Amino acid sequence: MRRLRPEGVLVNDDYHALLARREAMRLRDQLLAPASRGAAAHSASYASPGPRTAASAPGAYDGAADQELIVRNLGLVTPFDALIAHLYDAMFERHPYLRKLFPESMEFQRAHLGRAFWYLIENLDRPEQVDAFCTRLGRDHRKLGVLPVHYEVFKVALEEALQRYAGGRLGADVTDAWLRMVRFAAAGMVRGANEALAEPAYWTADVTRHERRGRDVAVLRVRPSAPYPYRPGQYATLQSPLLPLTWRPYSMAGAPGGDGELEFHIRRTGPDGVSDALVTDTGVGDTLRLGPAQGTTTLDGELTRDVLVVAGGTGWATAKALLEDFAARRPPGRSAHLFLGARSADDLYDAPALVRLESRCPWLRVVRVLDDGPGGSGGSGGSGHRSVVDAPARHGDFGGHVAYVSGPPAMVTATAWHLSALGLPPDLIRHDPVPDTSAPVHAR
Numbered sequence: 063m064r065r066l067r068p069e070g071v072l073v074n075d076d077y078h079a080l081l082a083r084r085e086a087m088r089l090r091d092q093l094l095a096p097a098s099r100g101a102a103a104h105s106a107s108y109a110s111p112g113p114r115t116a117a118s119a120p121g122a123y124d125g126a127a128d129q130e131l132i133v134r135n136l137g138l139v140t141p142f143d144a145l146i147a148h149l150y151d152a153m154f155e156r157h158p159y160l161r162k163l164f165p166e167s168m169e170f171q172r173a174h175l176g177r178a179f180w181y182l183i184e185n186l187d188r189p190e191q192v193d194a195f196c197t198r199l200g201r202d203h204r205k206l207g208v209l210p211v212h213y214e215v216f217k218v219a220l221e222e223a224l225q226r227y228a229g230g231r232l233g234a235d236v237t238d239a240w241l242r243m244v245r246f247a248a249a250g251m252v253r254g255a256n257e258a259l260a261e262p263a264y265w266t267a268d269v270t271r272h273e274r275r276g277r278d279v280a281v282l283r284v285r286p287s288a289p290y291p292y293r294p295g296q297y298a299t300l301q302s303p304l305l306p307l308t309w310r311p312y313s314m315a316g317a318p319g320g321d322g323e324l325e326f327h328i329r330r331t332g333p334d335g336v337s338d339a340l341v342t343d344t345g346v347g348d349t350l351r352l353g354p355a356q357g358t359t360t361l362d363g364e365l366t367r368d369v370l371v372v373a374g375g376t377g378w379a380t381a382k383a384l385l386e387d388f389a390a391r392r393p394p395g396r397s398a399h400l401f402l403g404a405r406s407a408d409d410l411y412d413a414p415a416l417v418r419l420e421s422r423c424p425w426l427r428v429v430r431v432l433d434d435g436p437g438g439s440g441g442s443g444g445s446g447h448r449s450v451v452d453a454p455a456r457h458g459d460f461g462g463h464v465a466y467v468s469g470p471p472a473m474v475t476a477t478a479w480h481l482s483a484l485g486l487p488p489d490l491i492r493h494d495p496v497p498d499t500s501a502p503v504h505a506r
């Protein structure tokens with residue numbers, strides 16, 4: 063690696079971070095001591111690792127009531143950009159050392175938090191679902207060095223931001239609903255973190271292969287320092303030492319193999335991001351960090367149907383994992399269809415692997431859809447309608463299939479729409495959450 067920056071100094075050498083850690087342990091001990099539960103009842107739900115407290119149990123939380131209050135007053139706090147800017151300002155004013163736990167640019171973090179707020183608000187009437195989401199998030203946040211005390215800090219900062227931003231216009235009942243929502247989410251996150259204590263907060267992984275495939279794409283293989291459990295179709299966040307504190311998600315391209323190595327497909331979408339560092343400035347022997355596997359877009363429980371996979375660009379990574387898994391566990395008689403979209407034939411960057419899969423899987427039908435092919439969406443005179451998103455409609459009847467979609471967010475959304483129009487029910491159209499902004503999920 064060439065542009066290496068020191069990274070240990072960011073947290074380990076920070077005296078205040080050390081103090082915060084000790085403070086967190088003190089707070090945690092205090093919260094876990096039975097005598098203090100009453101006194102700290104309102105924070106207890108952040109830290110309690112064992113059985114759920116009444117405050118944190120999904121069944122005990124009237125999320126629908128809070129949802130109604132929050133939604134009715136959303137106009138006062140949306141768009142969230144200003145609220146979130148105030149929130150981080152308030153947090154860093156009170157606790158300057160926390161700034162060092164975040165990357166230099168807060169842009170991605172702010173967008174991420176905005177999406178999290180939207181998710182919570184939209185799903186608050188289904189506390190079980192929110193709780194499951196938050197426990198997964200809490201497990202993942204261990205890699206960032208997030209401690210239980212930080213959730214309390216976050217809640218205080220949110221309260222201050224709501225006050226600064228919406229001030230007198232926001233009733234106390236609405237502010238309380240926001241705080242209850244965040245407290246409920248934090249309780250799930252702390253539980254998720256505690257339940258994951260037996261696994262590493264993150265894995266280190268040595269790059270064993272780095273192949274440039276065309277101008278912007280690289281295929282990487284990495285060997286994690288400890289066994290890395292995942293299910294095909296899941297993704298992991300990666301961190302390059304060139305950009306400490308910045309993590310970006312990529313799918314594991316392939317089912318877990320005997321050698322324990324993982325494959326990632328990375329497209330560089332612009333300068334200076336994680337993808338740029340991984341494509342341009344990373345080589346064999348470099349060490350990356352890997353967050354725990356995430357995502358629920360897997361084949362589990364879906365082996366009773368034929369499978370339809372629609373993938374675009376490096377979304378092929380997810381498709382490859384799902385199809386390898388299907389090949390390994392396919393019940394007799396079941397088949398799969400893959401529609402793979404690319405800008406041009408040169409952008410089919412993993413063509414030999416696809417040909418190998420095709421030749422050993424007679425039950426797999428593959429349709430390649432090129433933007434610059436005949437009638438393609440990018441071809442001369444292309445009107446945008448002959449692309450991978452509506453290719454299934456042109457190739458048969460996929461009723462009764464379970465569909466998996468991966469690729470650029472706009473492609474995923476459009477494909478899901480076309481599949482619905484073909485009559486596939488929503489629960490049989492599977493994909494990772496698509497951000498409601500123009501920022502890609504697997505961003506720079």
Ligand SMILES: NC(=O)C1=CN([C@@H]2O[C@H](COP(=O)(O)OP(=O)(O)OC[C@H]3O[C@@H](n4cnc5c(N)ncnc54)[C@H](O)[C@@H]3O)[C@@H](O)[C@H]2O)C=CC1
Pocket residue numbers: 311312313314326327328329373374375376377378379380402403404405409431433439449450451468469470471472473476502503504505
């Ligand atoms: N690297 C990874 O492991 C994974 C990446 N992804 C996502 O896949 C995307 C891949 O991007 P690229 O390889 O650059 O894809 P790309 O820009 O090369 O496009 C690939 C295909 O998607 C179609 N497409 C692109 N934009 C579209 C739109 N607005 N509407 C309809 N169809 C559209 C194109 O026609 C093409 O067939 C990224 O956004 C990434 O977030 C998804 C899963 C895994």
